[in-house]
Amino acid sequence: MVETGASAVQSGEGLLFLTDEQLRKGIEAMFFAYRAFTADPDRILAEHDYGRAHHRAIHFINRQPGLTVSNLLTMLGVTKQSLNRVLRTLVEDGLVEARVGRRDKRERHLHLTERGQALERELSDAQRARMRLAYRAAGPAAVAGFRQVLEAMMDPDLRQFYQSMREGVA
Amino acid sequence: MVETGASAVQSGEGLLFLTDEQLRKGIEAMFFAYRAFTADPDRILAEHDYGRAHHRAIHFINRQPGLTVSNLLTMLGVTKQSLNRVLRTLVEDGLVEARVGRRDKRERHLHLTERGQALERELSDAQRARMRLAYRAAGPAAVAGFRQVLEAMMDPDLRQFYQSMREGVA
DNA sequence: GTTTTACGTCAGCGTTGTTGACTTTCCAAG
């Protein structure tokens, strides 16, 4: 066992938010919220015969047009075989274009086609709509806290990635 | 398309936190944080030849000892066939006990055995440890906001479940 | 010129989700 019991309370600092029960509620909140978070895109993807893996690829290709396969690999944290299967179908279906690198011809630079962008918009509109409602309901202060806690949960290297994603969308 | 462009900004209310870019960052934060959130349990589960599905079952059985299979089904949001496969291995391996209902003998009331409790503790200690660090780093105000936004994201019926989970652990 | 890197691909496997069909058990209402 790592740490058991209401360790935070025992510290006597009045850190009620660090009770095991509070932590447990946070864990469950993550579970249920993530379910909701993926529900809308999942519905749309099912209509197009795609899955979550396709969504993730599309999202990051849209976010950083021209990123290479290995970049994407690092961000998604899957094997190249797994990603390749997904990427191949997206290229075959004409949603993604893989351009050979000009400086380094081994690289493939990924871009969304118009059809790819259309699906991306459909997916992210749905996801943003839910997010917007949640943000609006909770208010700006809550949103700041939300982002702070999520960021603190990430592994350091993934946090780097997250923070370094440029703010503009091109 | 549902809503495109920086709709919130156009409302002129100064709701900067509702920009598409802010929403996008929230979406990515969810993605990366959830990865981290499941990483520690996943490692432990792999050692025991179990998967995330087992973890989820164990979590909720521990949380509400004696809950029925259909209760669990509703909370997890999977089919009974899918849950049954998981539950069967847990019962076979002696981590979960399925007691026939006394009032309604069709029901199976689920309980963790000692070995089940041991694994639950191992898993949730790891998960809580990460959560505790994140909470501590972000502070109580951020934690409150974190919970508020997650709660607002949930579908109403799942939010009901989430809120109604009793605070004690029995 | 050899090694390393980036990418693609084939084969095989495991977990976890799905649908559909069917049985058994049992409560409850007619």
Place this chain on the structure above:
DNA sequence: CTTGGAAAGTCAACAACGCTGACGTAAAAC
């Protein structure tokens, strides 16, 4: 007391999406 339907379990088949391992090609790097 019979019957309808809910709760639970099971079998079969399938799909998405992870994984490992092995292999091939092209190009960059040393």
